[in-house]
Amino acid sequence: LNAAIKSGKVRAPTHIVSTICDDRGEEPTYAGVPMSTIIEKDYGVGDVISLLWFKRSLPRYCTKFIEMCILLCADHGPAVSGAHNSIVTARAGKDLVSCLVSGLLTIGPRFGGAIDDAARYFKDAHDKKLSPYEFVESMKKKGIRVPGIGHRIKSRDNRDKRVELLQKYARTHFPNVKYMEYAVTVETYTLTKANNLVLNVDGCIGSLFLDLLSSCQMFTAQEITEIIEIGYLNGLFVLARSIGLIGHTFDQKRLKQPLYRHPWEDVLYTKYT
Amino acid sequence: LNAAIKSGKVRAPTHIVSTICDDRGEEPTYAGVPMSTIIEKDYGVGDVISLLWFKRSLPRYCTKFIEMCILLCADHGPAVSGAHNSIVTARAGKDLVSCLVSGLLTIGPRFGGAIDDAARYFKDAHDKKLSPYEFVESMKKKGIRVPGIGHRIKSRDNRDKRVELLQKYARTHFPNVKYMEYAVTVETYTLTKANNLVLNVDGCIGSLFLDLLSSCQMFTAQEITEIIEIGYLNGLFVLARSIGLIGHTFDQKRLKQPLYRHPWEDVLYTKYT
Amino acid sequence: LNAAIKSGKVRAPTHIVSTICDDRGEEPTYAGVPMSTIIEKDYGVGDVISLLWFKRSLPRYCTKFIEMCILLCADHGPAVSGAHNSIVTARAGKDLVSCLVSGLLTIGPRFGGAIDDAARYFKDAHDKKLSPYEFVESMKKKGIRVPGIGHRIKSRDNRDKRVELLQKYARTHFPNVKYMEYAVTVETYTLTKANNLVLNVDGCIGSLFLDLLSSCQMFTAQEITEIIEIGYLNGLFVLARSIGLIGHTFDQKRLKQPLYRHPWEDVLYTKYT
C-alpha cells in the first residue's frame, strides 16, 4: 500500500493532521528540534512547553516565566475541589491516572479558570483603550466580577508577595509590561472601592502572559488572539496543578487511608428544591 | 482506494475488529438485530444489554433479572465516593459528562467491586466442590473477607428484603439456582460465627448471575469463565450507578449549589507519615 | 456531636444538600420510594430514572418512552468518536471504567449533542408561535443548522423507520403531541428546500420529550424550562451510549486485541498551520 501510495497510483488522503512532534525518525523532534538537542542544550520544562504548545523556541526570559507560573499553581492544599476529588479516588484504591483525572475534571469556570478570563478581559479592555473606570463599571453593569481582581485576605497594605515577585521579575526581564501596567491602573481604581480589591495572582499571571506574547515579537496579532481564545493559560494551570494532584494521590496511598465516606451529619437530606 | 481494495489489487488489512454493532446499513443492528425490530418487538433495556454485551438474545427471565440488578444498584445516596465526587464536580460548574466521569472513576476494589469478586470466589469454591467450612476457612487463612458476606445493620433475624425478593424471583423463574444455594450454605456457616455475616445484596447478585449464565444453556463453560474474568458484573454496577451519578449532577445544578471546598477544620495537616 | 446539634447547643450547618436518594434507613429510597417497593411493584429502568432524575413517579407511558430512547441511542457502531476512544483504551489494557470514561468524554456539541439542542430550539420556536418559515429562515440568518433536521441517507421517500415507530407510539399513548406536530410542520417546510431535510431521530426524540414533559401535567412551566436548560436529554444519551461503550470494551477484551497505534501513513505531519 505504502509503495502504491508513494508511486502515486493510489490517492489516500490522511485522516489526521498534526504539527507539533514528529516521531518517525530515530528520535522524536519537538517542533523540529531533536530530543537529544534538547538534552544537550540544557533546555528546561518551559522550553519544551514552548516547543510543543507554541511551536517555536521562545527566549529564555519567557520560558523561565512559564516555569514560574507552574511553580505558583502547582498546589493549593487538600481542601480545594481538585485535590479533594483526587484524595477521595485514591482512598477508593484506584490507580494513579484515575485519581489524577478525577481531580482534573473539577477544573473549569469556578476552580482554576480565572487566569484565562483575566487575560481575555484585560486584553479586550486595554486594546479598546477603555479607561479603568469605563472597564470596571461596564463589567459591573454586566454583573461580572473583574477576573484577576480581589482577594479574601490580602489588601492594599498587605500585598501578596507572589504578585510582587512576578511583577519585579517581569519589570526586570520583559521588554515591555504594558498589559500588566494596565492591570495595575485597574487595581488602583478598584482599590478606591474596597481595600481588598487588589490585583491577585491570577490577574497578575494573566496580564503578564499578554505582555510575554506581545513583547517577544514572535507572534502575529492574530496568533495572540487565537492563543487567548483557545485558552492556553488554562493549560498552564492544568499542567501545574497536575503536580499537586499526583502529589496528593501519592500522599494518600503512602498514608494507607481507607475508603472515604462523607459524614452523614454533614448532608442535608431534603425533598424541597 | 476503496475501488482498488475491492478489485483486490491493494491489500489493506483493517486495524480495528468489532463484533457487537453494525452501523453500515440504513439502521444499526445490535448483534444482528435491527433497531426497528427492537422497538417493534417491545425489547427492554435488559434485552439491549444482552445483545450488546453477550451478543445473543437471552430469555426474558434473564433480561428481567439484569434490569432488577440495575434498579437495585442505581443509587446509594450522596455520601459514597462516587456520588460525592460527582457532586463536587457539579458544584465546580462543570458539564454533565465531566461530573459523571469524576464519580465513575472511584468505582473499583473498595467501592462497587464486591459483585464481581463474589461471583469469582463463589464460582471457584462451588466448582471445586469446597465445603462451606473449607471455603470460608481457606479465605480466612489468606486474610480475605468473603466478598458477598456481611452487613453492617442486617442480621439473621433482620434480613435484607432486597435479598429475599431477588431469591424469590430466581427460585420462581430460574431453571436452576445451584450457585445461589451454595452461597446460602456458606451463609449458614458464617452465621454460626457472627449474627451479621449474612449473604448481602452483592453476594446475592453475584451468585445469581452465575446461575443465570449456567442455567440458560446459551454459554459454553469457557465463555462463562471469560465473562467472570473480564468482569461483566462490574459493568452492570457501573451502568446502574451512572443513573444515580447523573441524578446527583442534575440535583446539584437545579439546587444551584456553589463551589465546594472541604472545611479546613476537617483536615489534619501534618508532616508525620 | 449529633446529640449536641440536635439539642441546639452547637450550630453545624451542613456542607452538602441532596434531594434524590436517602440511604440512611435500612434500605435506600429513591425520591421517597423504598428499593424493595421498586422490586415488588415491577418497576423498570425508566421508572428509576424518573424517580432519580425527575423526583416523581411518571406514568408508565412516559417511562416506557424513556426506555425506548435508551434502546435507540445505546450504540452506533465502532467508528464514532466515543466507541473509538473506548476501543483504543481497552486495547491499551486499561480497566473497564477507564475505557468507558475515555469514550464518554467525546460526547458533546458535535457527538451526541443534537437531542438537547433540538428540544431547545423547537421549544423556543413553538412557544413563540414562530411559523416554520420564520423559524427556519431566522436560523439560517444566524448561520445555525436546525438541529434535529437532516439526514445523510434518509429522505422524503425513504423515511427512517425508527422515527415512524416513535411517532406512532407517541400518537397512540401521549395525551398530546403538539411539539412533535410542530417539528413535523418544520420538516414539511424544510423538505421544500431539499429532499433529505427530514425530521431525524434526534429531532424526533427532542420534540417528543417536550410533549412528554408538558402533557403529563406533572411539571410546572418553570420546571420544564429548567430541565431543558440543564440538559437532561444529554443525560439520556450519555446513559444509553454507556451500554454501547461498555459493550465495545468487553468486545475488545474478549478479542484480546493488542495496543492500537494509528497508522503512520494516515497522518499528515506538517509544519504549516
Place this chain on the structure above:
Amino acid sequence: LNAAIKSGKVRAPTHIVSTICDDRGEEPTYAGVPMSTIIEKDYGVGDVISLLWFKRSLPRYCTKFIEMCILLCADHGPAVSGAHNSIVTARAGKDLVSCLVSGLLTIGPRFGGAIDDAARYFKDAHDKKLSPYEFVESMKKKGIRVPGIGHRIKSRDNRDKRVELLQKYARTHFPNVKYMEYAVTVETYTLTKANNLVLNVDGCIGSLFLDLLSSCQMFTAQEITEIIEIGYLNGLFVLARSIGLIGHTFDQKRLKQPLYRHPWEDVLYTKYT
C-alpha cells in the same frame, strides 16, 4: 463549632489527613517551604516535584535529572494511544480538560508503563544479587520480557543518543550509579542473544531513578521500596506526557479539525470471536 472544638467540649476527629501542602496561612507552603521562597530561591519544576511528591528538598543534581526525564517523555507523536484519543476528543469539540483526560486514561500496562516495571525488576534482581544470566533466564521462564530492554530500531552499533546522554549525565553528577551499571551488565548479556536487545530509554530512566533514590542518602530503604511499589515513576511519565497531550489538543483546535470518524473500510465487522 470551631470554638467548641478548641475548648475541647466537642470531639470532632478530622476525616482527611494530608501532608504535602499547607494552604492555611497567607501563602501556601510546599512541604513547609513558602511559595515566595520558591520564587526567590529560583527553584525549578524539579524542585517543586521534589517537595510535593517526596516531601523533601532533593539536591539539584536530582531535581535536574527529574526535569530531564520530563523533557524526554513529554511527547512521542500523534499516533500513540494517548495522543490519538486526545486528538479525537479535541475534534469532537470538547474542552481542554476532557481532551487531556481522554488521552491520559490510555496510560497503563501497555502504554507508558515500562519505566516503573523496569525499576521494579532491576531493583529486585540487583538487590537479590542475581547474575544477569539468572535474571534474564528466570524472566524468560516466567514468560515476561525484561522491561527496559529492547528497541525496534536501535541496536548495539546504533545506540540511542538519549540513553547515552542520560548515562553521561548520571556518571558525571550522581555519587553512585550501581543500578544503572547493573542494567548495563544485563544489556551486555541480552546483546549476546540479539542485536537489538539494548537498554532502552525506559530502562535507563528506571535504573537511574533507583540510583537517584539510593545515592542521595535522603531516603530509608523502606521509603525507597514504597516509592517503587506505589509507582512514582509512572507519575513522572503521566506528568510529562500531559505536556504533549495538551499540545496536541491545542494543535487540533488551532487547525480547526472536524469531528473524527474512523474510516469504515478500516474496520472488520464480524460475528466470529
